[in-house]
Amino acid sequence: MQKICFLFNHDQTHQIAHSLPIALQMAKSGVADVTLAVTSILVEAEIRRLSGAGLAGMKIVRLQTRSTVSQMLVRAFDSLVPARKLLVYRDNLDFFRQFDALVVSEKSSLILKSRYGLEDIKFIHTRHGAGDRAIGFNAQSAQFDLILVSGEKIRDRLVCDAGVPPEKIRVTGYAKFDIIVPEHKPLFAPSDRRTILYNPHPSPHLSSWFKFGANVLEQFYQSDRYNLIFAPHVMLFARRWTVTIDRLSIASAKKPDPRYNDAPHMLMDLGSPACTDMTYTNAADLYLGDVSSQVYEFLNRPRPCLFLDAHDTLWQGNPNYRHWTTGPVKTDASDVIGAVDAAFASQASYSDAQRAVLEASFSVTATPASVRAATAIIEYLDEAIG
Structure with a gap:
């Protein structure tokens, strides 16, 4: 029986559901000896919450930085860059x-191959x-032995943009959709208001938050038209500084005004499960x-979208912004409420585009x-290892 480790090496919980359902299925069917490796109490707690009884028979191992030097580096740099995430590899090579096989949802683990042999x-x-x-389609992807993708769009871009040999790729659908979401109490008191989700990304050179965010929240605060869920990418406020590597940029994300927490028509969530x-x-x-890729999870049940372009992006025909074809794109933060009204009114004109991106993104x-x-x-693994 193959010994397989599913590694969850991240500060936050947003990557868990992309591989956890696969681990649970393997354990349930008994086809492999499955170990879950985690690097934080937060991540372990979320795995237990999402798994329920499915964890029976599986091992959970919490990995830590072990050396004095690693612990010093974590204390010095982890608030700026993911020092713990990288150092935990070096300190747990024997594990x-x-x-x-090592199953991961991100790419930092490739250091085990490229640096540690x-x-x-x-x-x-x-x-x-x-x-x-x-x-998501850079050359690092080609270093994996096997890549599981949600749909043809991902497969085609990995081949064309990342140079991944087609035989390394399997189209298997979107495992996160197999997660049973725990029930929550109603988000807002009963009313006739429709609910808007504002979900900005953390990357300074791509996000709408740094330039438009405060204005957007204030407009919803002053309006009586809609409920607003403010649930940004969980990494937006996770560190004192946000650093991106795809295009080197650094910025500090200022948290929203606390008075919004008391508005009955606004739900402010900066990082809960x-x-x-x-x-x-x-x-x-x-x-x-x-x-944010969360727009695709939203579009799994097609509904109106509105996108905020804070960077004067030349996005038409650019595959990096394909999701912007599914709703209007606004290039300033003036009258966001009016733009939301217009997005609801124009939804029918985007239904074909939404259907097309769904079919390309999710194999069902x-x-x-x-x-x-x-x-x-x-x-x-049976073919590669025997």
């Missing part, structure tokens, strides 16, 4: 060596999200955002995505 382990990438950002388990994308009537069959993914991993 990783015991496995036939763990060539005998098969590196399997589940990705996280079905978004369009260029960083509901930000990542589709609670808000399921509950909203309109998606307001910029480049009678077999759940997590089952398809688990099968693809086992078949690959």
Whole structure:
């Protein structure tokens, strides 16, 4: 039986549901010896919350930085860059060596192969999200032995943009949709207001937050037209400074005015589990955002979208902004309420575009995505390792 480690090495919880359903399916079917490795109490708690009884029979191991030097570096730099995330690899090489395969939703784990020489382990990438950002299709992707993708759009861009050989890719659907979202109490008191989700991204050179965000929140605060859920990407306020590597940029995200917390028609959530388990994308009537891949989870049930372009982007025909074809794009923060009204009114004109991006982004069959993914991993390992 193959020994497989599902690694959850992140400060926040937003990547968990992209691989956890696959691990749960493997454990349930008994096709592999599955270990879940985590690097924070927060992540472990979210895994337990989402898994319920599905964790029975699986091992959870919490990895830590072990050396004095690593711990010093974490204290010095982790508020700025993901120091702990990188150092935990170096300090746990013996742990990783015991496995036939490492399943991850991000790319930092490739350091185990490129720097620390763990060539005998098969590196399997589940990705996280079905978004369009260029960083998701960079050359690093080709270093994985197997990549599981949600749909043809992802497969085609990995081949064309990242140079990934087609035989390394399996289209298995979107495993996150197999998660059963825990029930929440109603988000707002009963009213005839429709609900808007504002979901800005953390990357300073792409996000609407740094330039438009405060203005957007103030307009909803002053308006009596809509309920607003403010649930940004959980990394927007996770560190004192936001640093991006796809285009080097750094900025400090100022948190919203506290008075919004007391507005009955505004829900301010800067990082609870509901930000990542589709609670808000399921509950909203309109998606307001910029480049977050959560728009695709929202569009799984097509509804109006409105996008905020704070960077004068030449986006038409650019595959990195394909999701902007699914709703109007606004290039300033004036009269956002009026733009929301117009987006609701124009929804019919975007229905074909929304249908097209869904079909390209999510492969749907009678077999759940997590089952398809688990099968693809086992078949690959049986052939590659025997």
